[in-house]
Amino acid sequence: MPTAVILLSAVAIGCVPAARLLASARWPRRSPAAAIALWQALGLSWGVATVGALAGIGATGLSRTVAGGTGADGPVLAGGRLAGVAAAAADQATRLMLGSGGGPVRSWSVLTGLRAACLVAGAALLAVLCWILIAAITAVLRARHRQRALLRLLAHGDPKVPGALVVDHPAAAAYCVPGLRSAIVISAGTLDLLDQAELAAVLAHERAHLRARHDLVLLPFTALLRAFRWSETARDANREVALLVEMLADDRARRLRPARELAMALLRVGAAGGGRAPVGALAAAGATVDCELAARVTRLLRPQPGLSVIAMALLGAVAAFLVIAPAAALLLPF
Amino acid sequence: MNRLGELERAIMEVLWQSPDPMTVRQVGVCLTDRDLAHTTVMTVLDRLAKKGFVRRQRAGRAWRYRPAESREAYVAELMLTALDQTGDRQAALTRFARSVSGSEAHALRVALEALGGGDTSSRASGPGSGAGA
Numbered sequence: 331m332p333t334a335v336i337l338l339s340a341v342a343i344g345c346v347p348a349a350r351l352l353a354s355a356r357w358p359r360r361s362p363a364a365a366i367a368l369w370q371a372l373g374l375s376w377g378v379a380t381v382g383a384l385a386g387i388g389a390t391g392l393s394r395t396v397a398g399g400t401g402a403d404g405p406v407l408a409g410g411r412l413a414g415v416a417a418a419a420a421d422q423a424t425r426l427m428l429g430s431g432g433g434p435v436r437s438w439s440v441l442t443g444l445r446a447a448c449l450v451a452g453a454a455l456l457a458v459l460c461w462i463l464i465a466a467i468t469a470v471l472r473a474r475h476r477q478r479a480l481l482r483l484l485a486h487g488d489p490k491v492p493g494a495l496v497v498d499h500p501a502a503a504a505y506c507v508p509g510l511r512s513a514i515v516i517s518a519g520t521l522d523l524l525d526q527a528e529l530a531a532v533l534a535h536e537r538a539h540l541r542a543r544h545d546l547v548l549l550p551f552t553a554l555l556r557a558f559r560w561s562e563t564a565r566d567a568n569r570e571v572a573l574l575v576e577m578l579a580d581d582r583a584r585r586l587r588p589a590r591e592l593a594m595a596l597l598r599v600g601a602a603g604g605g606r607a608p609v610g611a612l613a614a615a616g617a618t619v620d621c622e623l624a625a626r627v628t629r630l631l632r633p634q635p636g637l638s639v640i641a642m643a644l645l646g647a648v649a650a651f652l653v654i655a656p657a658a659a660l661l662l663p664f
Numbered sequence: 665m666n667r668l669g670e671l672e673r674a675i676m677e678v679l680w681q682s683p684d685p686m687t688v689r690q691v692g693v694c695l696t697d698r699d700l701a702h703t704t705v706m707t708v709l710d711r712l713a714k715k716g717f718v719r720r721q722r723a724g725r726a727w728r729y730r731p732a733e734s735r736e737a738y739v740a741e742l743m744l745t746a747l748d749q750t751g752d753r754q755a756a757l758t759r760f761a762r763s764v765s766g767s768e769a770h771a772l773r774v775a776l777e778a779l780g781g782g783d784t785s786s787r788a789s790g791p792g793s794g795a796g797a
Contacts, residue, residue, distance in 0.1 A: 473745065473756035479715060480742050482669045483676050484735070499739050503746045504760035517743065532760055539758045548758070575758070594779060599761040601772040621768050623761055627775065 334659040335386035338379045341656050345376035346563055353566035359629055361637045362574040362581070364645050366547060369571050371649035373550060379656040381456045388449025458557055466553035470545075477507045481515065491516050491529055494536075502602035506536045508545035523602055528595035531587040538582035544575045573622050580626055593630040596623055671708045674698070676717065680735045685721065685728035 349372055352358070358365030485495035494514040497503075503517040514536045516529070524532065539545070551568045558564040583592050600623040637645070678694045679686060686694075692705045709729050712718040720727045733741075746757065764772065 470756045477742065477745065477757070479717075480738050483673050483717065484738055484742065497739060497742055499743045501743055501747060502763060503743060505746045505757045507757055515742075515746065517746070535760060536758075544758055545756075579758075590779065594776065596761050597772045597776045597779070600764050601769045601776065602763055621764055623764060623768075623772060624775075626761075627772075631779075 332390060335383060337659045338383035338386055338656055341375055342379035342383045345372055348372060349563045349567055353570045358574060360634050362577040364642060366574050368645055368649050371652040375652035375656055377459055381452050382656055382660045384448045384452030388445045462553045462557040466549060466556055474507050474509050481513060490521055502599045504532050506539050508540055512540045523598050524595050527591045531583055531592040531595050534583035534586045535579045538579040547575055580630060589630040593627045596627050672712055675708055679731045685730040687726045687728055
């Protein structure tokens, strides 16, 4: 088996435990931007490496049966090779269907069948990855279109939250509808719940989301989760990136408003929907609550220093390797 | 908000307040202060019908219009998407914070009081309470 295919397989398999590791690490909370970049590199690397490895295994298998194993160590997806593989596959299929003039097709062994299955799986995965991205983009655009249409009929402005739209509902909600015609939406419940300074902090947080287009960061991870709903890794990645994006917006808002106001707003909105805590839970509460809100509030009130230059350089190197290695294995002759 | 958008909204308000389906003329009468042409009202109602916000039915020679859903139903739809209780993150919207419940919410209140937001109980039992669940 060629080196390229081995490298691709190693990266494809290694990405899953790496994602587990990253999801449970503590350092991302100190540098959310760096962690998000690493998640993106990991996701891209996994996709390219898995598709490449499957295609590579299948392609070398098929070309070997025809070419007698010669020249199987070249680049996996070089143009000429791919055409040759396709021709070989077609030839195989024809011979199989015609019965090859009476004689048994000896080269069509179980191993070749497995390799053909790998090729098909690679193509299917590529198609699925492309399809889910398109489907996710369509779903997102449709949901936003609906939001804007409804907001146009229902929402109104309020001097307490300049530039935002207010919806008359008692629940505490604050969110933004990203896009070219973006909007920040605040519910009447939130207006009642928060004071002026806290509302300003919420607006700063939401504006940070809109300005940095954090929705585009989330989109591929949401798409991945839609396709691999059963996968714990996909769920971890999605949850972790969503949290990191919130932390980025928190950091941005903190530059404009006191951190304490934002923390208060987070706590109030978070606690608003809970109703009364059951009596039995009271004793257990107060100590360690490992929810996302608590993590964000802790970060705001007790900010930790960012990662060191060396750590950042190391992360950059890892991310660069993740992106470049599978691409190089696919395109460059070794 | 552009003029057409504002008109759509005003016309929906009229329809939501009326117990019965209304003709174009009746809608126009309710908006006399705007001095709208009959065709303008008809165009806007047509747009609203195309978007699915308004249903129309024949009554004699005229069309009668009524809202497809109540105002409350649309607000509920907005909030349901916003609060996203399914736990399934969608990239369509980014939320400020998700309301939590039970012991977690209690812990948040404890933290609030420690921060000096001592008026939490009165605020939390205000209009916002419980509605996020």
